[in-house]
Amino acid sequence: MHELGIVMNAVRQVEKAAADNGVQKVVGVTMEIGEVSTVVPELFLDAFNWAKKRTRFLGDAQLEMIIIEGRTYCQACGETYRTTEYGKKCPHCGSDETYLLTGDQVIIKDITAVSEEEESE
Amino acid sequence: MQKVKTILLSKSVFENNDEQAELLRAELRKNHICLVNVMSSPGSGKTTLLVALINALKQSFDIGVMQADIDSDKDAVTVAEKTGVRSVQLHTGGMCHLDAGMTRQGLSALGDGLDLIFLENVGNLVCPAEYDTGATVNMVILSVPEGNDKPLKYPLVFEKCELAVISKTDTLPYFDFDMDECKKYIRARNAGAAVIPVSAKTGENTAELVNWFRQKLSER
Numbered sequence: 647m648h649e650l651g652i653v654m655n656a657v658r659q660v661e662k663a664a665a666d667n668g669v670q671k672v673v674g675v676t677m678e679i680g681e682v683s684t685v686v687p688e689l690f691l692d693a694f695n696w697a698k699k700r701t702r703f704l705g706d707a708q709l710e711m712i713i714i715e716g717r718t719y720c721q722a723c724g725e726t727y728r729t730t731e732y733g734k735k736c737p738h739c740g741s742d743e744t745y746l747l748t749g750d751q752v753i754i755k756d757i758t759a760v761s762e763e764e765e766s767e
Numbered sequence: 768m769q770k771v772k773t774i775l776l777s778k779s780v781f782e783n784n785d786e787q788a789e790l791l792r793a794e795l796r797k798n799h800i801c802l803v804n805v806m807s808s809p810g811s812g813k814t815t816l817l818v819a820l821i822n823a824l825k826q827s828f829d830i831g832v833m834q835a836d837i838d839s840d841k842d843a844v845t846v847a848e849k850t851g852v853r854s855v856q857l858h859t860g861g862m863c864h865l866d867a868g869m870t871r872q873g874l875s876a877l878g879d880g881l882d883l884i885f886l887e888n889v890g891n892l893v894c895p896a897e898y899d900t901g902a903t904v905n906m907v908i909l910s911v912p913e914g915n916d917k918p919l920k921y922p923l924v925f926e927k928c929e930l931a932v933i934s935k936t937d938t939l940p941y942f943d944f945d946m947d948e949c950k951k952y953i954r955a956r957n958a959g960a961a962v963i964p965v966s967a968k969t970g971e972n973t974a975e976l977v978n979w980f981r982q983k984l985s986e987r
Binding site for chain 2: 648650651652655656658659660663664667669670673677684733734742751752753754755756757758759760761762
């Protein structure tokens, strides 16, 4: 349910980009999904495949997801570590004065689209 | 002949909503309206707490309430009956959160001339935290029966809030709820958040919460 709301947002943005660029149809969408973005990739793909059938340009589009690792920075010792393994507490020094550097993003990186070209010859 | 091309977007899925939310927040601030986005799990006592708060503040301020739920108008009816303030029910149509667009629609349904508006978000600690509603204050309610470890399990909502209310403190004798641990977990996520434990049922400590809102409204 959560993924569907995010997919609907993404699909709207891709539809707009497709219309703005005057393409016939979108065949591929590449997205970056952070490991700690709360998006579950499998559910996101299911939601995408449901939503795309209800669009103008995305009927045949394949979704590619690039998973971005969650990295946390420790302000106490200056080290970084993998968020999904250690959470808030730094494994190097034990401090919890840490913040997430990357891994919470849900980004539409690019779309691959097909447009009909005028026959040149 | 067909030509394939790649269009670079590099756009966050949340970007459109974030822009709309910033616009709405700027308008609210300009009009000196305090819009409070209330987030919590289902059953944390949001509606009961809001009724108590509104009844304590309604002599001094013009207050409105927007209730967001997937369906039913039960909460809007309850609040309207028990407080007499303006209230509208928003249906999210199956969605697990409110976004800035829906919030704007709710505000226009509620009408002008209000000082303080509570937006009771869908009962859920995950999705509402990701969608900025455009509110000027984000508040989270955590009830004692849910357990003191919720800030560890749902960090984002606690990072986004400036006020965390720990509700149903009248049930503390019946649960293994460690208040100090809970406060520590919240502060670890959000050092600046105000943490106020209350019981809307017995009235314990609700004065502190009411004062927090009076202070907030004086800063508009």
